[in-house]
Amino acid sequence: MVLTQKSPLVVPSNPVPRKIKIEEDLKELAYAISYLPGKGQCMIARRDIRAGEVIVTEKPLINMPDSVYSYEDMRDIETWLDRHMNRFSSDERIAFFDLADCRTPALTDGKEEKSALGIFFTNDMNFDGDAAVFPIISRANHSCVPNADFVTRGERRVQEIIATSNIAAGEEITLSYLQAASEGSEGKKERQGYTRLWYGFQCKCRACSLEGQELILDEAVRTRVREIQGLLADSSTAQNQVALVPLPYLDAFLDDLRIIGSKLSYRLDMTRFVFDRAVTAGDAGLLAKTAAAGYMLDDIVNGCEAGSRNEFEFGIRSTLVFDTNDSEAEGYLYMPGGGLAHNETTL
Ligand SMILES: [Zn+2]
Numbered sequence: 001m002v003l004t005q006k007s008p009l010v011v012p013s014n015p016v017p018r019k020i021k022i023e024e025d026l027k028e029l030a031y032a033i034s035y036l037p038g039k040g041q042c043m044i045a046r047r048d049i050r051a052g053e054v055i056v057t058e059k060p061l062i063n064m065p066d067s068v069y070s071y072e073d074m075r076d077i078e079t080w081l082d083r084h085m086n087r088f089s090s091d092e093r094i095a096f097f098d099l100a101d102c103r104t105p106a107l108t109d110g111k112e113e114k115s116a117l118g119i120f121f122t123n124d125m126n127f128d129g130d131a132a133v134f135p136i137i138s139r140a141n142h143s144c145v146p147n148a149d150f151v152t153r154g155e156r157r158v159q160e161i162i163a164t165s166n167i168a169a170g171e172e173i174t175l176s177y178l179q180a181a182s183e184g185s186e187g188k189k190e191r192q193g194y195t196r197l198w199y200g201f202q203c204k205c206r207a208c209s210l211e212g213q214e215l216i217l218d219e220a221v222r223t224r225v226r227e228i229q230g231l232l233a234d235s236s237t238a239q240n241q242v243a244l245v246p247l248p249y250l251d252a253f254l255d256d257l258r259i260i261g262s263k264l265s266y267r268l269d270m271t272r273f274v275f276d277r278a279v280t281a282g283d284a285g286l287l288a289k290t291a292a293a294g295y296m297l298d299d300i301v302n303g304c305e306a307g308s309r310n311e312f313e314f315g316i317r318s319t320l321v322f323d324t325n326d327s328e329a330e331g332y333l334y335m336p337g338g339g340l341a342h343n344e345t346t347l
Pocket residue numbers: 143144145191203204205206207208
């Protein structure tokens with residue numbers, strides 16, 4: 001999220017001593033903090049990274065409770081921040097003030113001026129409902145089609161960056177700064193307007209660099225996504241949703257979310273929704289597809305939390321059957337050795 005940094009190239013040294021046996025080399029740092037002209041500091045893959053792999057695990061430097069973040073008077077937030085920063089070690093203070101600030105206007109003599117508030121609001125991320133700053137994760141730049149996403153591990157109080165596609169050595173590691181249910185599905189003009197307004201840069205990511213037919217196709221996918229999002233938001237009751245958004249549309253909607261690189265947590269929520277609809281409608285094909293996709297997403301988003309159980313495991317191990325006495329022909333899941341259960345009460 002660094003936009004105007006002028007720091008020299010910084011590449012972390014390999015933390016694994018070379019004398020350690022070869023297998024240990026696989027555990028070497030997956031990323032390096034580097035510098036790209038026009039972009040400032042950024043995060044680069046040091047080696048090939050597989051989809052689903054954890055790239056960074058980091059504790060927050062600042063964890064501002066939502067109750068503080070919601071203060072209406074900015075001076076109250078500043079007071080909280082000052083008190084918190086008074087407890088910083090010198091290294092923590094250096095790490096914090098090395099982060100970008102796109103909220104504080106630059107001085108007229110051309111020197112860069114930063115403020116603690118400006119740095120905080122440039123770099124803060126959602127952290128289990130709170131707002132937190134992570135010095136390393138904050139180096140990851142934005143893309144409207146990111147190759148990574150961040151996930152909060154509440155149990156361990158850490159944030160992780162996870163690869164959402166295979167990333168080649170040397171490739172930049174990117175996150176989306178956009179909300180999945182709103183700006184994330186907007187067209188190029190709206191997305192670029194959002195990043196200009198809130199982060200002070202004109203996005204030139206792969207999606208924003210498309211031209212001609214490729215741009216038309218990308219915009220068409222996003223238009224479809226927004227239409228479904230609009231219908232789901234408008235339909236206040238379950239009956240409305242069934243009537244307004246047929247299953248084939250929801251099936252395509254999940255594919256489109258994957259194509260535009262939508263956030264993992266949002267894709268998990270939508271997959272859960274479509275899975276439930278598939279069970280109720282008795283659509284075995286869509287049930288199998290959403291159970292498999294949901295299992296994978298739940299494993300990535302919640303999988304390593306202590307005591308967590310994959311909510312789609314039941315769907316994968318079950319068989320869809322119909323209750324022929326049911327006039328609405330609702331689908332049921334048959335649990336091996338466990339009888340019948342309706343999806344809404346069992347999952
Ligand atoms: Zn973009």
